[in-house]
Amino acid sequence: MTPSAAFALSLFNLFAKIFVRGQSPEDPLPVVRFQESGPATTETMLVYNGTLSQMSKVTLCFRLRIQQSRSINTIFSYALPDEGDEIHLSVNYERKTLIFDCCDALWEQEICMTVTLRDWLNVCLAVDLARLKWQLVKNGEVTEGSMNISASSLVRIRPGGTLIIGQDQDSVEGGFNEFQSLSGRLADLRLYDVLLTVNQMKNLTSCKDMKAESSPVVNFDDVMKDFEVRNVSVSNIKNKNTCVRNRNFDLVFPELRDFDTADLLCDIAGGTLKTPTDPADNWMLFNLSLPYAEACGDGYAETLWLGVKGDVEQQKWLSYKNNQPITWAKFDDDNGLPIKSPDVCVSFIGSKETVEQQYGLWVPSDCNLEMCPVCHFDKVVIIRMRGLCRQSEFDRDYFLTHDQDSLSFTGVFYSEIVKNPPNTSIVDSDYGYWTLRRHDKPHVIAILPMNSPIHYPTGLNTWQVTNDVCGKDEVSLMMTSCTDYKFSCADGTCINLKQRCDMETDCPDGTDEVECKFLTIPYGYDSYNPPSRPDRSQPIKVYLFIKILSMRNVDLSSFQFTCELEIQLRWIDSRLKYHHLNYAETLNTVDDKDMPWIPMLEFLGDGDTTSLVVEQRKSLRVRRLADPLPDNDENIYEDELFEGKENALIWLRKLTVTTSCQFNLEAFPFDTQSCSMSVLLSGITNEYVILVPDEKGVSFVGQRKLLEYRLVSERMEKQDEGNNSGQAIRLVFQNMSNFYVTSTYIPTFVIVIIGYTVFYFPIWNFNERVMVGLTGLLVEATFFSQVSSSIPHTAYLKLVDIWFVYCIVILFLTVVALVIIHWIQEESSVSKVRPVTEKGSTMLLETDVRAIRKFRASRFNYGCRVTFPILTLIFFLGYGLGASLM
CATH class of the missing domain: 1.20.58.390 (Neurotransmitter-gated ion-channel transmembrane domain)
Structure with missing residues (x-):
């Protein structure tokens, strides 16, 4: 800032301080800009020229717009020679909290608070040190609480310290850490030595009334006079601009694409193709498009695609997202009608290389023509980078920006992804390359060669990495704007996570049905041994359920019967982990090549005679019983991971079993026969694994009336054989003597x-x-x-x-x-x-x-x-x- 500008700003602030207590929403407001570009540093701060007196009550108000987060975003730091955190006020973006420490580290309070990037947070915190209570008002919303601390004397903020804005002091004007600095804009900082009322704090944070009854001890009315300014810039902003809650913005992607590809890009970036809704919105878009007029267009002054398509049958222009008629348009006098082709979209004249009457005009255009997309965003969309190892130096979260006259991906903390022109000395690419780098560690870098002029780093790409701690030279990384419970396709589009591996292709590239193994056997797994017993005194329980589908034959002369069975075994194997389980169990079928330990069964008839078992089919499934583990962005895809100890394996077998039964025919044809079929766990003793009924254990779903007999009842009862656990199925047949x-x-x-x-x-x-x-x-x-x-x-x-x-x-x-x-x-x-x-x-x-x-x-x-x-x-x-x- 030049001396003359600084003097003028100082005069303005002095005038405001003398004649006005606060400002109206239309008035300009001093704003201090900290580290809006470049690496994190300890050199940017405001040092208060005065000092504070002793206080038992304090109210801190500020307006903050975080540009790029740090580990701790320090706003206010007041230090004494014997205590670095006599007052410490900061925001933690990751944990979404406001942190307040004071009074010789006696009071440490962390308050939950929604924290967003590049959006104004209007906050007031009132602290009553005598009563150990606090009230927080953010954007007009109130939260309050108390701190349970014990102190031998009354808690006070002590006088005579040093106050610094934008850096955290561990000692008086020292102990700075760049990762605890501030990157962003700070306005309307106020420190009161009294408690403001809730209504006053609501008015201040909602911009309804900028005045307060009390005068602040510290404020930004005259920044240049009251503070020593170190490597920060001071300017003005309209008060009302700090109170906008939903920050809508538009971005132009300066590469030519057809309409469908433009729509896909906006969707992948987390936005939608722009559709102006009124003349002012249309004029703002025109001004935004002017710098791109040379790079975009087809020679007729049309430069951008709009999110509008034509409907030939209805002869209406519809929003391409919801197929609803648009409420405002700027076509020629004929309003763009009639619509002559079913494949017609709308382009925007964003160039001054035409007559003034056509500025911002909408033009029907063939959807296959190539123009630049302009994407509309309702908020700052976080684009996550998946596939980095846990210790990676790079940021995991990014957002699209246009800060340095070019479109880039800015990391939430310290990284940035920028586009570079072709340079054969760095990478062999005819179209240029994307560079992922850290501001503070320029030697840590990753490069993505572009395979076309419209290649963006979104979706799945292979990066060439240098000096990252993960130790790999090539890493596959997924950049996706997909939110929770969404699955990222390889091209970056999002689908519902439930559609992953549901046997239907939902991704445009089909990647939702790739690598759909529900179970991967871990290294060292022994499929011949059962799971370890959680409690050494209790064996593993294998739950048995037998569904009798039909009784095919009761052969009295051969003293045997034949039945169709569906055997279901259910057990827990805590050694395993499962992937992307569906609630529909049939979709969670395990590949025959990845078979874990499965209980072996032996079927016996009366008198422990061997039964003839013919297997018709078998399948191993996983039953989803619990929620998945938290998402791990070290994995490229958002595959849900499930603990084996919380989800069950289901072994299903359809069998035809012929087994013996000792019929007693003395009462024939008024006889009732009781037959037994035993199911025995073989190969392991009941000290380790036991067979128990699942619910009642057995059910019959077939036709109970046979040729001569009727099945009247079935039940399961325990029947061990030596040291092997087993269950017996008792079937009672009654002769149909009619x-x-x-x-x-x-x-x-x-x-x-x-x-x-x-x-x-x-x-x-x-x-x-x-x-x-x-x-x-x-x-x-x-x-x-x-x-x-x-x-x-x-x-x-x-x-x-x-x-x-x-x-x-x-x-x-x-x-x-x-x-x-x-x-x-x-x-x-x-x-x-x-x-x-x-x-x-x-x-x-x-x-x-x-x-x-x-x-x-x-x-x-x-x-x-x-x-x-x-x-x-x-x-x-x-x-x-x-x-x-x-």
């Missing part, structure tokens, strides 16, 4: 009834009676033979066998009874009766004998009518009781 009742019992019983009806035939008609009985007996025997050939053969009698025996016996007894009745009627002897006359007595004797025989036969026939039903009833009762007890 078939035998209708096809065997009812027909055979009907035959018995038919045989019984012969006792109601005339007793003299022996031939018909005995033929019916014999026919029933023969049919019953035939039934017995046929049924016996279709049911399992056993050495013991089954209920169905007993039934047939009864039916045959009862029919046999019927035939015998008929023969006996016939014999009684025809052949039995009768006692002789002495005749009265020889001739007459003979006639009476024959008649009496036939009558007596007939009577006896009738009596026996009637007895059969009664006896046979009683015998049948007794049999039924015994048969039913026996069937229920079996």
Whole structure:
């Protein structure tokens, strides 16, 4: 600053100090600029020419715009000979906090506060040292709290020290550290020895009322007089400009591109193609575009692409982002209509090489033409560099700037990425190269050769690195503006992180479906040994769940059954880590080449007999049960990493199992069979791994009705085998006896009834009676033979066998009874009766004998009518009781 300018500024500040207590939003405000370019240094500061008196109450207000952050952004440092931090006020960008230390290091307070770069922070902090309470007001928002400290005497800020702005003192005017300096703009600094009210602090930080009732002890009303200025510049800024919350800005990328490539560049940089919304906005864009008129354009004065496309069907100009009609435009008198082509975009005349009436005019243009993109940003977008090692000297976060008349990427702390013209002595490139460097360590450098005139360092690129502590000469680095829960494609575009490895290509370059291994076996992993037990006294639990899909066959003759199973094993292997897990478990299938330790199972039938197991398919999956670990930007891609101890491995196998079952057919066809199928962990004892049911352990999802039996229940129960842990599946089958009742019992019983009806035939008609009985007996025997050939053969009698025996016996007894009745009627002897006359007595004797025989036969026939039903009833009762007890 020249002496005359400094004198004029001093006069202005003196006038403001005498006549005005504070400023209005339209008034100019002195602003001090610290280290706005170049490396961090300890040479920039303001040293207060006076000193402070003793204070028990203090209010500190300031307006800060951080240009490039330091480890600690020191605003205010007041030191005494015996204490470097009698007052220390700073901002920590990384931790998003305001730090206040005072009073011989008795009070140390760190207050959470949103901190942004290149945006004004208007802050007031009121500290009551007597009550140990504080109030913070930032941009009109209030936070308050207290400090729990113990002090033997009343806490005070002591007098007689040295006050420095912009550097942290470890001793009086000494102990400076460039990493604890200030890079940015500081305005309206005020130090009060009283507590301002909350309303006063709100008004100051929201620019509603710039006046305060009390006069500050220290302020910026006359910077040049009140402070010793060391390597900083002092200028003016409108008060209202420090109160703008959302800092919108536009950047022109001075390379020719077609519309789609321009749109992609803006999207990758975190912005959108600019669309002016009113005449003032359009005129500002025109002024912004003038320096690029020579580099941009197609010869017709159009220089920039705007974010507008034409719709032929609707004959409307739409925003390319949301396809909504635009609310303002500056076309010719015809408003750009009619729209003649479906592939038409809008360009902007940003050159004075035309008539004045066409300045800032919008022109319909073919989208395939090449012009420069102008990108609009609602805020400072942080572009992260991924792939650097943890100890790297380079910054990890950058933002786009146009500070030194060229577009560059400025690191949040100490680095910068700038574009250089071709220089074959440095790098073999026809288009130039990008240089990544540190201001304070010029020997630490990385170079990216450009492969085209429009090549920017965004996306995935291979850099040539020199002197970085990571020790690699070539490093693949990803520069991305993607925010949390987003995935960066190789070209720099962003997609939802959930779309990573979901079997659908979402990135334009398809990189979201590349390297989709959910599990990578770590070095030294032994897949033959189970995971280590977290608690040595407790074995590892492997959870077993069996889904019975169907019962394919119950073979009574072979004493075995066949079923379709889906076996699910679930366990935790803390030795592993998983990548980009989906909530959809089927998408987390592990490659067969990367198999970890998997429990081995053995299937046994009744009596520990070996089962026949045919594997249909198998897969190993990972079930997401917990949130991923915090993102690690040492990885190029935002792959979520999951701890093995919090997420489960799922081993799924679909099997066809044929196993033995000891059927007991005594109650056939009213029998209920209980079968067991054991699942045993083999190759390891239950001291290390045990098999436990997962929930109830087993479920049946198939058709329960089989050919002859119905599955009525299934359950899982513990069944170890020696030192091996196991579980047994108990299956209960119930014979569907309705078939035998209708096809065997009812027909055979009907035959018995038919045989019984012969006792109601005339007793003299022996031939018909005995033929019916014999026919029933023969049919019953035939039934017995046929049924016996279709049911399992056993050495013991089954209920169905007993039934047939009864039916045959009862029919046999019927035939015998008929023969006996016939014999009684025809052949039995009768006692002789002495005749009265020889001739007459003979006639009476024959008649009496036939009558007596007939009577006896009738009596026996009637007895059969009664006896046979009683015998049948007794049999039924015994048969039913026996069937229920079996």
